[in-house]
Amino acid sequence: MSVALSAQDITRALTRISHEILERNQGSSNIVLLGIPTRGAHIAGRISAMITAIEGSEVPTGTLDITLFRDDLRMRPPRAIMPTKIPTSGIEGKDVILVDDVLFSGRTIRAALDALGEIGRPRAVQLAALVDRGHRELPIKADFIGKNLPTSKNQSVKVLLSEIDGRDEVTIEEGTE
């Protein structure tokens, strides 16, 4: 096991992503942050707080559970459905920024795009991920990346967040279970 990002690295990466989001969207007036549960939702909450601190105004932030839209449901035992909370302002005509912890095959994001399509029609959808570990199986690319981690397929990337795991850390482990 090796540590890829320390707590400080994570905070720095998220701070940079927050600034990049603002730069790209010329402020926070039209953006909506949607985190993908479980850890993506917490990361979205942190980015939201950072943007609020920078801009001085609240950013609509919610969660988007994509379980019901997955294409690999039949390959695994049933998963628990996590809450979806769309901000009251909705996503219609907004610039939606999807937030996830690890970008890997891209299938989660495909499912998220399907889920968004059922809810409304955003003006644009962007993607922020704390870690991009490669091995894409779909033509999907992140707009904002905390860190590119080149990995082999039999390694696994673990993201620990203080909200759930008690501390912030990203590690790479050899050999998946």
Add this chain to the structure above:
Amino acid sequence: MRHLLSISDLSKSDAISILDTAAELARVSDGAVKKLPTLRGRTIVNLFAEDSTRTRISFEAAAKRLSADVINFSAKGSSLSKGESLKDTAMTLQAMGADAVVIRHPASGAAQRLADSEWMSGSVVNAGDGTHEHPSQALLDAFTIRKHLGMGGSDLSGLSVAIVGDILHSRVARSNVLLLSLLGAKVTLVAPPTLLPVGIHNWPATVSYDLDSVIPHVDVVMMLRVQQERMSDLFFPNAREYSRYFGLNAERMSTMKSGAIVMHPGPMNRGLEISAEVADSARSVIREQVTNGVSVRMAILYVLLAGGALEVGSN
């Protein structure tokens, strides 16, 4: 979990996870999303050898909201009415590639028979078998109770429920006694002695013959339908007497705790076990039970069908 045949097959955490899943699904279908792609390409057969409005339509709506293909199949208008056996019917369904069969049958144990047999490989959901069990009804009742009266917890501990009426013929009562006590609620059964089954004292519930003494102390009054179609003997002298002693009318309802609710699995005999005034009152959650039925049945189909048997490494 492959089949849903009886509440006794569920652990407390299984039951709670179905209720939690239903709560999330209810939130999804309350919002803009009416259709989910989750069960696309799956075939669900509603095999109803006994009449039903609510349960059949509810399972059909649940399956369709999850994008499954639904085949409805009722005794009237099929070869079941020509005397085809359950085995031959099941093998026909297997040949057509049914992923799940939702079965309602007048014989107790029919769903179990179908699940234990080698006749078909899909999941079996018991939608009411004779006087045995009706697990999806109990789950939707528990869901409704938790939504109205749950004290923030995931179970029903601290609540007391009275189930009143024709316990003897009621599969709803059997499933509810098992599920509500599993979830920590205290259950009291109220009925004339003739409408209580043999061995009632082994059920996880107390028994009373006096409705008036029970009503002021419970959080939920669940009225059961008097099942005249299953009554070959005389179980009570006449309808007026039954209604006087075991019916819920406005006067009895006025002695209920504040916040207590009235439930009925339907179809109601208005004027017999429940007066129209009570059925349409503010305490009645009878219509909401029907709405919740769709979410709970979506959750059941999700839990049984969405996951595959193969376990693949996580990412």
